Amino acid sequence: MLCLSHHNLVVGVKQLDRNGLQGNREFLVEVLMLSLLHHPNLVNLIGYCADGDQRLLVYDFMPLGSLEEHLHGQRKTVEERRIAICIFEDVAEQCREAALKYYDTYLPFLFEACNDYNSDVRQAAVYGLGVCAEFEGGAFKPLVGEALSRLNVVIRHPNALQPDNVMAYDNAVSALGKICQFHRGSIDSAQVVPTWLSCLPIKGDLIEAKVVHDRLCSMIEMSDWELLGPINQYLPQIVAVFAEVLCAGKDLATEQTISRMINLLRQLQQTLPPSTLASTWSSLQPQQQLALQSILSS
Numbered sequence: 001m002l003c004l005s006h007h008n009l010v011v012g013v014k015q016l017d018r019n020g021l022q023g024n025r026e027f028l029v030e031v032l033m034l035s036l037l038h039h040p041n042l043v044n045l046i047g048y049c050a051d052g053d054q055r056l057l058v059y060d061f062m063p064l065g066s067l068e069e070h071l072h073g074q075r076k077t078v079e080e081r082r083i084a085i086c087i088f089e090d091v092a093e094q095c096r097e098a099a100l101k102y103y104d105t106y107l108p109f110l111f112e113a114c115n116d117y118n119s120d121v122r123q124a125a126v127y128g129l130g131v132c133a134e135f136e137g138g139a140f141k142p143l144v145g146e147a148l149s150r151l152n153v154v155i156r157h158p159n160a161l162q163p164d165n166v167m168a169y170d171n172a173v174s175a176l177g178k179i180c181q182f183h184r185g186s187i188d189s190a191q192v193v194p195t196w197l198s199c200l201p202i203k204g205d206l207i208e209a210k211v212v213h214d215r216l217c218s219m220i221e222m223s224d225w226e227l228l229g230p231i232n233q234y235l236p237q238i239v240a241v242f243a244e245v246l247c248a249g250k251d252l253a254t255e256q257t258i259s260r261m262i263n264l265l266r267q268l269q270q271t272l273p274p275s276t277l278a279s280t281w282s283s284l285q286p287q288q289q290l291a292l293q294s295i296l297s298s
Contacts, residue, residue, distance in 0.1 A: 012043075016055040031057070078118045085113060085124040089131050100139050107132070107143065114150035114172075122168040126154055127208075130175030133182055144179060144186040151176050155199060166204035173199040174208045177215050184226075193226045197234055200241045201252055209252045213245050217260040232276060236283035239265070243288035246295055265296060 031048050049056035076084075088106045092099045110132075113125035129147050132140045140147075154172040159165055176196045179187060200216060202209045219227050220238065228234055242261045245252045253261070269277065281289060 012059045013056055016057070078121060081113070081116075082118075082121050082124045085110065085121065085128055089124070089128045092128070093131050093135055096135055100136065103132075103136070103139060111146060111150050115153055119164050119168050122154060122165075123171050126151060126168060126172040126175050130171065130178045133175060133178040141183060141186050144183050147175070147179065148187065148192065151179075170202040170205040170208050170212075173202050174205075174212050177212055181215060181219065189226045193224070194229065194234060197227060197237055197241070201245050201248075203248070203252060206251055210254050210257065213241075213253045214257045214260075216241065217257055217264065220264055221260070232272075235268075235272075235276070236280045239268070239280050239292075240284055240288065243284055243292050247288065247291045262295060265292065269296065 031045070044060045045057065046060065047058045049058070088102070088110070091102065110125050110128050113121050114129070116122050116125065129151065133144075133147065151172045154160065154168055155176070157165065157169075160169040173196065176192070176199070180189065180193050180196050197216075200212065202212055216238075228238070242265060246258060246261060250258070268280075272280070284292070
């Protein structure tokens, strides 16, 4: 902490490690990015010093402590831990590559928080894994196995679909879908992709549901053979998911996603052999069959 008495301003000063890996160019890029970024969850950059071998960043002073202290502090409340995770997620999502330097510090806590006793903290943590899987590419690749293990615990928990846990479950399923989409080469996709499909549709987190079901459409439109399965093995399951989402109206999908689902179903009607189509249709519940027939004939 430093007091700039002339301006009656208390600030925080970060001194970069002279022996660290960050060079002058990277330092200036960080200064530029922090100067341009303005977000309620990001501390303001007041100024910097690049004199000789000194590299200093001057921020608003945060009297409640650092993000790391809120993540790892033993006496922090549930809400403080949840907010700290959300701040890290905002930084990871908005700053992308500039946030990579913080991964070694914060990802271990994110993994640990996936199994937190509090469902709100678990939800924030598994959502964070999805953010990292989507936006951090190669940096997340070595951690995919650990992420799958943590997500599996949340998804397979006996009480996962209970009201207190369903939001964490839905966000874990969403994160799993992002791993399937962005890290296919790092997983046993023949096992993981069908596992993700078996969790659909999600119905608790209506915001995340729209994202997940849109991702399902994208994967089918790309003729994702691991999603469709050998000889269209998983097609009845996909159609059943579509039926459930469409029967829910706009709760589980956007208008655009609903339109995509209907178009995909019509394509299946036109391209599948009659026997396959009949088998797929017969796997649906009677009310789902009637609902799809009504939707497709309109």
